[in-house]
Every structure is written in structure tokens, then in C-alpha cells.
Amino acid sequence: MVQRQKETRVKGKTVILVVAIIFWGLFLLLNTWTESIEKLMYLHTFGFKWVTNPDFLSFFYFNDFTAFHPEFIKVKLGHFVGFAVLDFLLFNLIKSHKYSIGISLVFAFITEFVQLFFGRDGRFYDLAIDSFGIFSVLFIIKILKA
8 A cells, every 4th residue: 555655656756747847848949939039038929930041050159149138147047047957857857867968968959959940049159058057957966965
């Protein structure tokens, strides 16, 4: 009886984590696909614009990194926190830093790359910020376990 209750709790926790990962991933994708992050943040609207021939080399542009706009810190912090949360959820599901980090990094790359097709500026430096968020989970968990 006790074993069955324990198994039910574990299954329930697993289902909750899977649902949370799916919703968080969809939230990150919505932020990736929307035409204007500012419209999404302030007007609570989103639109989609498909670009059939994106400039793939723009992925490696760094000249706009210093072009601070009013929401620069908030947007970059969103990259960091968004992927830290994704990695944390994945780690809690699969209990392996190696796989949670790998999955999170692949997802981060895909979201940055796909932005080029939605009229957005997918950038390598944003991928780096996403990666810092992902690896911060590893460091925080290691520090807390020490």
C-alpha cells in the first residue's frame, strides 16, 4: 500500500514536470516567434512574420550588442532566466546535468536560429547569454549540495 502511494506521487510529480516543461518551452517559443518582443511585453499582442531568405550571417553580428535600448537589460535577463528555468525543470525530471544541459543548449540554439526566419535578430551573443543561464543552474545546484 505504501509502495503504491509512493509510486503514484512519483508519477504525479513526473506528469507535473513534463507539463511544466512543455508550457515553459512553448512560452520561450512564443517569445521567439513573435514579431516584436516590445509589443508582446507592453501591448500583450503578438504577430508573426515569415522571412523565406533570412541573412544567416547576421547570427554572428556583434555590432548591435552595444546598441542599448530601454528594454535591453530586461530582455537579456529574460534570456538568462528563461533558459535557467528550462534547465532546472529538465534536471528535476531527468536527474542528469549532462542531459538537461545538452537538451537546453540545443533548444537555445534552435530558438536563436529560428528567430532569423521570423524577422527577428537571432544572435550568437544571445545564445551565449542563454548558455550562461543554463550553466548557472549546474553551479547553483553544486554549491547548494556542498
